[in-house]
Amino acid sequence: MIDFSIPEDLVAKRDRVRQWVIDEIIPYETDPRLTQHGPTDGLRQELVEKARAAGLLTIQAPVEYGGWGLSHLEQAVLYEAAGWSTLGPVAMNCAAPDEGNMFLLNKITDAAQAERYLRPVIEGHQRSVFAMTEPDGAGSDPGQLRTTATFDGTHFRIDGLKWLITGANGARTWIIMADLQENPHLPSGPTLFLADGDAPGIVIERVMNSMDRNYVEGHCVVRFDGLSLPREALLGEAGAAFRYAQLRLAPARLTHAMRWLGAAERAQSIAIDHARTRTAFGKPIAEHQGVSFKIADNEIALHHCRLSVWYVAWLLDQGEKARHESSVAKAFVSEELFRVLDRCVQVLGGIGVTEETPVSMLFRDVRGFRLYDGPTEVHQYAIARKVLGGGR
Template identity: 70%
Template sequence: MTDFTMAPDTVALARRVRDFVIDKIIPFEKDPRLTQHGPTDGLRDELVALARAEGLLTPQAPVALGGMGFDHATQAAVFEAAGWSTLGPVAMNCAAPDEGNMYLLGRIARPDQVEQFLRPMVAGDRRSVFAMTEPGGAGSDPSQLQTTAVFNGNDYEISGLKWLITGANGARTWIIMARVPENPHGPSGPTLFLCEGDTPGIHIERVMDSMDRNYVEGHAVVRFEGLRLGPTQVLGEVGSALRYAQMRLAPARLTHCMRWLGAAARAQHIALEHARVRTAFGKPLVEHQGVNFMLADNEIAMHQCRLAIRHTAWLLDQDVRARHESSIVKAFVSEELFKVADRCVQILGGIGVTGETVVEMIFRDMRGFRLYDGPTEVHKFAIATQLLRTGTAFAEPT
């Protein structure tokens, strides 16, 4: 039986995180280093130092690696509290893509790779990228991978063009997905590689203009040309990249939902405060049925999202893979929270489309959430496929 009761220490921790974000992080939302391409590395470093001083760094990583070691259910409360500002997860070192990359490295990296690449990430000393998406190639369908890693028996030569590579500019831990063609020297297939960001052959061509700005250093176009990596730089097994990508995505799509629930709650708070003091036609906006219905719809949606998130977090803590459930949550939560943000813009009226509040930024950033880690349509297709396979609308957790 699912128990949604949060332990008193978890409640206290979430309040502590919320207070930290309000007192120490929100003042940076007007910092010029929060650019149209996201926070700069300099801003990130300053925020991370604040979280480190508060003992709130990397809540998702194991204690043995220097993290706080929280299970998924605790993360649900902590990440929501951190998401009260889009800079909160950046400060606490639990933002995408680093959070998902840490999870993956913790599952499949060799001990020497953990020491070189993962442990400094957990400490907040370096950032990472997951270089998969390609123009015309891998994306929501990673099997369309075009980047190649030709193996000559001694090393792999990686060639290809990637884009929408989040945080590429300045990242030091690189996870690269490339296809190893058939060769006489060893196995082939989609493969993950692990290397330092300053390895010759990694060329960051430009940072893309995008509608969101909550990811450190934005999204880049990256060309791999003359990139040579040895067999020891393979992450996991050759040919297993698609399986590893799915391993990473199930919890990562859930933590996206946790963080954005916090942002939606912030937007609702701002809209509610505005509706209380702004008057129109002789009374406060909140007393107009059209407005208070929107506020009620937001509260209903966020309650449903919170329950869905916590249920799937509970399943993961029971060692259930929960791929089906995480797809349901990602599809449902991303759509519902975007509606919440949209209604908050509507309630705020003219200022809702300006930078006078953070709601406009949350609205734009939330639009990307509907696409990242799989668009809604891909998840719905996976959900329907599972229903067809099981022949029931009440499938067992998977």
């Protein structure tokens, strides 16, 4: 039996989250600490304390860490509500990259690592990064990984250049992907490591100027210059980084979609209000087909994006890996929500390209969704291989 109903207690939680975002978080969208490079860490900390006081901090965390122990379907409902403002997930500590990093760390850290690197992130006291992407190496194709790690039996030495490392500036918990070189002690190959953000050898060269501004402290260029880590810094098994990255990616793709669905729904509500009140040629523009059809197309897209997200969330809740289905959802939802935001800009007319409403900001921010956690074309390639029988 297929059941699309939302339990009453979840409806109440959804409504509570959205109203809290509207009342407490949206006013911060004009705060000067929401900069070209995203919210400052100072703004994040203030928002986190508001969420903590409201009992809405890191609700996705396991119960043993003080969270609500949400299923993926429950996350879908509540993240959409949080995403009504791009600052909502930041405040509630369920924004990227921390949300995906917490998910991964909860799966593969040992007890000591969890206390040192995971718990402070769950509690909102520090941020995390996932350092994989490189300017001349790993990205859409992680197999091009060029950052190296050497091991002498006691310490790892990491050297390499990364970029587009989201939130690196000021982050304390670092997950670093490097290619472990041949050695007599451990298997070689792409490997994950844990590090403190203030460790000597982590050099943040600059914050990159980017179109979006919804990620805390933006995206950075980072150099690892002789970063020395003890054996205990090994995260999981040596040589298993790609497997762990896949473990993180399927849910992370989906939570991106959940949050952006809320943002797109808000933009649609703003476009609807404008279409009802703005007049042209003797009547509200909502009565012109050119506008009303855009509103209708948006409603169709939002409905099907939500169903796509819910389906993959259901699969994950059944214990499925859902790699293929999450790729389908990521490609479909990211492209459709971009079109939704584009149509909202068009309905708003001239003010759609100004900051008189948040729609222009949301339009710029959602553009990155078509690239992050794999560009649409990479997912299309994987989908086609699966359908045509060449993939797994």
